[in-house]
Amino acid sequence: xELLQFIWFFLWGLLWAVFFMTGGFDxxxxxxxxxxxxxxxxxxxxxxxxxxxxxxxxxWLITAGGVxxxxxxxxxxxxxxxxxxxxxxxxxxxxxxxxSFEFRGKVASKTWKAFWDKSIFFxxxxxxxxxxVTFANIxxxxxxxxxxxxxxxxxxxxxYGILGGxxxxxxxxxxxxxxxxxxxxxxxxxxxxxxxxxxxxLNASAVVVFLVATAFYTDLYSNYLARPYLFFLxxxxxxxxxxxxxxxxxxxxxxxxFASAATIVFATFFCLAGLFPNLFPSSMGDQYSxxxxxxxxxxxxxxxxxxxxLAVIPIVIGYQIWAYRLFSxxxxxxxxxxxxxx
Amino acid sequence: MDVVFLSRLQFAxxxxxxxxxxxxxxxxxxxxAWMETKYVRTGDKLYLSMTxxxxxxxxxxxxxGVVTGITLEFQFGTNWSRxxxxxxxxxxxxxxxxxxxxxxxxxxxxxxxxxxWRKLSKQAHATVMWLIAAAGTMxxxxxxxxxxxxxxxxxxxxxxxxAELESFAAVVFNKFAILEFFHTxxxxxxxxAFFVMGISAxxxxxxxxxxxxxxxxxxxxxxxxxxxxxxxxxxxAHGVHVTQVQPAKLAAMESHWETTTxxxxxxxxxxxxxxxxxxxxxxxxPGLLSLxxxxxxxxxxxxxxxxxxxxxxxxxxxxxxxxxxxxxGTLFILLTVVGLFLRNRLVESPRYLTAMMYAIPLPYIxxxxxxxxxxxxxxxxxxYGIMKTSDAVSPVAVSQVASSLVAFVLIYGLLGAIGFYLxxxxxxxxxxxxxxx
Numbered sequence: 036x037e038l039l040q041f042i043w044f045f046l047w048g049l050l051w052a053v054f055f056m057t058g059g060f061d062x063x064x065x066x067x068x069x070x071x072x073x074x075x076x077x078x079x080x081x082x083x084x085x086x087x088x089x090x091x092x093x094x095w096l097i098t099a100g101g102v103x104x105x106x107x108x109x110x111x112x113x114x115x116x117x118x119x120x121x122x123x124x125x126x127x128x129x130x131x132x133x134x135s136f137e138f139r140g141k142v143a144s145k146t147w148k149a150f151w152d153k154s155i156f157f158x159x160x161x162x163x164x165x166x167x168v169t170f171a172n173i174x175x176x177x178x179x180x181x182x183x184x185x186x187x188x189x190x191x192x193x194x195y196g197i198l199g200g201x202x203x204x205x206x207x208x209x210x211x212x213x214x215x216x217x218x219x220x221x222x223x224x225x226x227x228x229x230x231x232x233x234x235x236x237l238n239a240s241a242v243v244v245f246l247v248a249t250a251f252y253t254d255l256y257s258n259y260l261a262r263p264y265l266f267f268l269x270x271x272x273x274x275x276x277x278x279x280x281x282x283x284x285x286x287x288x289x290x291x292x293f294a295s296a297a298t299i300v301f302a303t304f305f306c307l308a309g310l311f312p313n314l315f316p317s318s319m320g321d322q323y324s325x326x327x328x329x330x331x332x333x334x335x336x337x338x339x340x341x342x343x344x345l346a347v348i349p350i351v352i353g354y355q356i357w358a359y360r361l362f363s364x365x366x367x368x369x370x371x372x373x374x375x376x377x
Numbered sequence: 378m379d380v381v382f383l384s385r386l387q388f389a390x391x392x393x394x395x396x397x398x399x400x401x402x403x404x405x406x407x408x409x410a411w412m413e414t415k416y417v418r419t420g421d422k423l424y425l426s427m428t429x430x431x432x433x434x435x436x437x438x439x440x441x442g443v444v445t446g447i448t449l450e451f452q453f454g455t456n457w458s459r460x461x462x463x464x465x466x467x468x469x470x471x472x473x474x475x476x477x478x479x480x481x482x483x484x485x486x487x488x489x490x491x492x493x494w495r496k497l498s499k500q501a502h503a504t505v506m507w508l509i510a511a512a513g514t515m516x517x518x519x520x521x522x523x524x525x526x527x528x529x530x531x532x533x534x535x536x537x538x539x540a541e542l543e544s545f546a547a548v549v550f551n552k553f554a555i556l557e558f559f560h561t562x563x564x565x566x567x568x569x570a571f572f573v574m575g576i577s578a579x580x581x582x583x584x585x586x587x588x589x590x591x592x593x594x595x596x597x598x599x600x601x602x603x604x605x606x607x608x609x610x611x612x613x614a615h616g617v618h619v620t621q622v623q624p625a626k627l628a629a630m631e632s633h634w635e636t637t638t639x640x641x642x643x644x645x646x647x648x649x650x651x652x653x654x655x656x657x658x659x660x661x662x663p664g665l666l667s668l669x670x671x672x673x674x675x676x677x678x679x680x681x682x683x684x685x686x687x688x689x690x691x692x693x694x695x696x697x698x699x700x701x702x703x704x705x706g707t708l709f710i711l712l713t714v715v716g717l718f719l720r721n722r723l724v725e726s727p728r729y730l731t732a733m734m735y736a737i738p739l740p741y742i743x744x745x746x747x748x749x750x751x752x753x754x755x756x757x758x759x760x761y762g763i764m765k766t767s768d769a770v771s772p773v774a775v776s777q778v779a780s781s782l783v784a785f786v787l788i789y790g791l792l793g794a795i796g797f798y799l800x801x802x803x804x805x806x807x808x809x810x811x812x813x814x
Contacts, residue, residue, distance in 0.1 A: 087492040090443065091485035098476040100450055105473035108465020108539075115454025115461075116771035123781050126451050127788060133444035134792055137436055141799050183772050332466045333541040340470050343477060351481045358485050361496050374429075375494040 037328060039337045043106040044314070044327040046344060048307040050102055052300045054095035055166075055206070059299055060292075061085040061092055063211020065132060065159025066204070068152055071215065071230060077223050078152060080366055082136060083376045084218040087362045089136065091355055093129070103314075105340055109330035110314045117177060117184035121169055121191060125162045132158025140377050163207045164200040168192065171199020174253045174306055176318030185319070195252040202241045206299055209234045209279065213292035220367050228288065235280050242276060242302070254316075255309025265308050272301035383778040384456040384770045387785060389752070391452060393745050394789045395445035398438040398796070400744055403517060403562065404569025404600065405435045406510035411596055413503040427593055430808040431573065432490075434800055439487060441796045445789070456778065460759055460769035466541045467533055467548060468523050475519035483512035517562050525554020527760050528751070529622050540763065553622065556615040557751070563607035564747060567709055568740035570601025574716070575737035576804045578730040581723055586807050595720055602713035608706055613669070620670035623761060624679040625688060626754035629695040631666055633680050640666035640678035648692045653682055688757060695754040698746035705743040712736060 064085050072078035104111040115122060131154040139151035168191055175195050178185045212234060215227035246269065249255050259265050278294035310316070314330060317323035331337060370376060409431050416424035450472065453461050461469070489497070490505045497505070532547025533540045542548070574597045577590035620627045627633070632648040632655055633640060644660035664674040671678075681689050712733065719726045759766040 083492075087488035090488055091481065093447075094476060094480045094484045097447060097450060097480055098473065100454075101469070101473035101476040104450075104454065104461065104465055104469030106469075108469050109462050111454050111465060111469065112458035112462035112771075115451060116456075116458035116773055119455050119771070119773055119777055119781075122451055122455060123784070126448060127784065129447060130444040130788065130792070133447075134440045134796070137440035138795065138799065141803075332470065333536075335545070336466045336470050336542045339542070339545050340473060343474055347477045351477065351485075355481070355485050358489050361489060361493060373495065375492055 036334050036337075039334060039341065040327045040331045041312075042341065043102075043331065043337055044307075044311060046341075047099070047102055047106060047314070048304060050095060050099040051307075052303040054092070054099050055203075055299050055303055056210075056296045057088070057092035057095055059163075059207045060210040060214040060295075061089040062159045062163045063207035063209070064214060065155045065211075066163060066208060067211050067215070067227075067230070068156050068159075071212075071223065071226050072152075073226075075148070076368055076371065078148075079371050079377065080219055080223055080368070081215060082139070082155070083370070084215055084366055086136060086377050088359060090133075091358065093133075102340075106332055106337060107314055107325070107327070107330045108332055110325045113179065113184075113325060114173075114315050117179055117186065118169060118191075120188040121165050125165050125169075128158045128161040128165075130158075132162075136377055160204070163204045167200035167203025168196040169199075170203075170306070171196045173315060174199075174249065174255055174310060176253070176316045176324075178318050180317060180319045180323045195248055198241075198245055198248055202245050205234065205238050205241045206295075206302070209238045210292070210295045210299065213279070213283075213288060213295050216288040217292050218366050220365050228283070228286070231288075231291070232283055235283065238279075239276060242273075249306075249309075253309070255306065258309050258311060268301055268305040268308055272298055272305055275301055378775065378779075380773065380775055380778055381767045381770050383775065383782055385766065387456060387778060387782045388452060390782070390785060390789070391445065391448050392752075393748065394793060395442065395449060396745060396748060397741065397793065398441040398445065399513075399517075400565030400568040400740075401438045401572050402435060402442050402569075403510075403513045404566040404604070405431060405438070405572065406506060406513050407566075408569065408573060408597060408600060409435055410503065410506035410510050412593075413506055417499045417503050423589060423592065426808050427589060430589075430803075431593065433803055434572075434576075436487075436491065437796055437799050437803070441792065443484065444792075448785075454771075455781075456771050456773070457759075457769050458771035460764065463539045463764055463769070464527075464760060466539060467526060470542070471519055471523040471526070471548070475516055475523075479512045479516035479519060483509050483516065486512070514562060517565070518558055521558040521561055522549060522551065522554045524751070525551050525557050528557070528755055529553035529618075530760050530763055535763075540760070553615075553618055556611055556618055559611040560608060560615050561744075561747070563604045563611060564740070564744050566604035567601055567608055568744055570597045570604060570713075571709070571733070571736055571740045573597035574601065574733050575735075578723075578733040579805070580807055582727055582730045582734065584724060587724055589808055591723055594716075594723060598713060598716045598720060601709070602717060605706065605709040605713055609710060612703075612706065616669060617672060620678070623755070625681070625684045626690055626695070626750075627670055628679055628681040628684070629690040629692045629754055630699040630750060631678075632692055632696045633666065633678055634682050635680040636677060636683050637680065638667065638677045639664045639675050640670070642666040642669065646696075648696055650692050690754045690756045694749055698749040698753070702743050702746045702750065705739050705746075708736075709740065709743070 064081055068078060068081055072081050103114070135151040135154040135158060139148055172191050172195070178190070209231060212227050212231035216224060216231055219227060275294045275297035279291050279298065282288070282291035282294055312326040312328055313324050314327060315325040409428055412424050412431065413428040415421070416428060486505050486509050490502065490509060493502060493505070526548055529551060530540065531551050532542065532544035534543045574594050577594040577597070580586050580590045581594070616627070631642065632646050634654055641661040641663045642665035643655070643658040644662065645657065646655045646659070647657040649656040666678050667676045668674045670676065681692065715729060716733070719729050723730065755761055757765050757767065759769045
């Protein structure tokens with residue numbers, strides 16, 4: 036049973052990591068819309084660069100939430116009801132973003148498009164920031180005990196929480212600029228590549244500050260000190276971070292994007308390996324913390340879910356890669372003249 | 378104005394709003410896939426134009442369906458945390474399976490279908506829409522498994538203060554869920570059929586794009602007729618099962634107060650909940666309720682008075698919704714049968730076309746009222762017989778739920794209005810000029 040619970044902790048983490056790796060760049064591109072999208076053409080190119088894949092990416096979030104419910108229902112219940120306000124803010128933002136892509140092109144009016152552009156921006160920026168705030172607070176511990184939750188949205192916006200929010204934003208902006216550099220041509224490509232280069236020092240600084248702050252605000256390093264081999268995770272993240280710059284300087288943008296994806300994945304696993312076995316630690320006392328071992332579903336459920344996931348997820352990854360490869364070419368202004376674009 | 382009431386209101390609003398858009402996508406996906414396949418097989422560009430026209434309406438609904446669906450996944454946790462902790466072992470896993478097998482497929486392929494016209498062969502592109510359609514219906518299967526379990530919990534054991542899975546097969550082959558699935562999905566197909574027929578009727582009345590909309594109307598007609606019949610047949614079977622396993626709900630559906638054998642059906646009745654009777658009962662057909670509920674004219678139908686007052690569902694909403702739903706369901710069969718006879722002279726049948734045009738909102742009403750019957754009729758239980766709705770809410774402040782409820786009403790109101798405006802405008806405009814028939 037403990038092995039099953041450990042496996043599910045890992046799979047739960049993997050789902051979040053894959054969401055951040057995929058959804059991260061489309062949330063990043065959406066956040067960049069007012070900054071890199073200086074003309075209508077630019078903005079349409081940016082939107083179409085993520086158009087075919089953003090919805091499939093978002094399902095990793097749905098599945099991460101669904102797996103939290105299925106494998107660790109107590110965590111799902113306590114986490115979603117405690118973090119009511121930030122989660123609903125994320126939800127509202129994602130709702131607006133989700134319809135914006137479809138609605139934006141339907142009326143030939145500047146005001147109409149400007150409204151949906153703002154919708155895309157806030158609908159991308161707010162979830163990026165709040166996911167960071169939420170997870171940072173989870174790493175630091177949430178104020179709840181058996182009497183309930185004793186925090187608030189304001190309390191979540193503490194220094195470490197805000198740092199987490201900024202880190203996620205920067206990660207996604209780096210990831211988004213590199214995606215655009217890969218997929219676009221001309222002025223937008225140049226602008227994106229340059230932005231990616233400018234973000235990198237911010238990225239590296241945020242990572243360093245976060246790694247240091249984590250030592251002071253959380254207990255995450257105790258697992259590392261107990262099992263030093265785990266240090267390969269943050270080392271891999273750091274190496275991937277450096278690789279972003281290495282490839283970017285050589286204008287190998289797809290490799291740089293891939294390095295950015297690796298940074299995000301290893302960074303996620305660094306945090307979750309530190310969190311283990313907690314999924315939702317309490318800052319009011321360890322006896323209240325929800326762990327993989329005290330908050331999971333039954334053995335039967337975990338087993339059945341494991342079979343389903345092992346059978347289906349590889350197929351999902353297969354057809355998602357197929358879809359990505361279908362749309363791996365460069366987008367140019369000429370493409371916008373066709374009707375099979377946003 | 379307590380947390381329970383507001384949470385119920387919010388969940389009802391979120392679900393009913395979600396269900397304004399999902400049913401259209403479930404059926405329209407198949408219709409669009411059919412149109413695109415006709416194009417691939419015949420090369421007739423009119424079918425391509427149909428695919429794109431109806432496809433645009435499909436996509437507007439799909440976008441709203443997706444975003445409002447995320448709300449529901451979140452809301453089990455945010456507002457019904459006690460419920461989630463209690464049933465997560467079973468309910469949570471079904472939802473996770475839905476995401477894994479259905480959501481991934483439809484959301485990934487939707488991007489391929491929208492953007493991949495020039496990247497795939499004609500056959501491959503059409504196949505993608507068939508897969509999207511299958512994924513949508515598959516998603517409906519799993520969520521109705523979940524709801525079916527709430528209505529008729531099976532395959533579980535209570536352990537450590539929660540429901541734990543004992544038999545996955547029992548949960549998946551839950552008779553209640555299967556009947557609910559056939560009934561709900563065919564209801565969705567009826568809605569999509571009437572959506573297409575109604576919009577087509579508008580243009581046929583104006584005698585514009587006649588070939589285009591005749592070719593749209595006819596397959597929708599067949600789809601709608603078959604689906605309406607499945608709705609009725611599955612509804613009957615579902616009703617018999619409900620009589621067996623949710624007798625309080627059946628009693629509320631029919632406002633049946635006294636337990637009797639050979640129970641009559643009153644064509645007209647006005648419930649008087651306070652006095653535990655019906656104020657009016659007119660045109661009583663002897664034995665018909667027993668016949669409908671048990672397929673046995675002499676069988677016993679339990680009355681509401683057999684249940685303690687705090688275990689009876691609210692009678693008015695359940696009773697009125699059920700009657701209207703059945704009435705509309707019968708009307709849908711009638712309208713599609715008439716259409717079958719008129720299918721070769723639609724343009725010459727303006728009264729029928731007018732009826733079909735104004736009939737567009739009716740399946741929406743029927744399908745939402747069906748959910749009212751299902752969910753309000755299950756009260757006071759959130760899991761029938763095991764957990765009460767009032768014990769299921771999250772320990773959050775009234776102010777939080779009140780604020781989120783207001784936010785949902787405003788946001789959904791705005792996006793819903795915009796969505797329907799876009800649908801209306803696009804439908805009215807008709808196909809692109811190249812598609813002149």
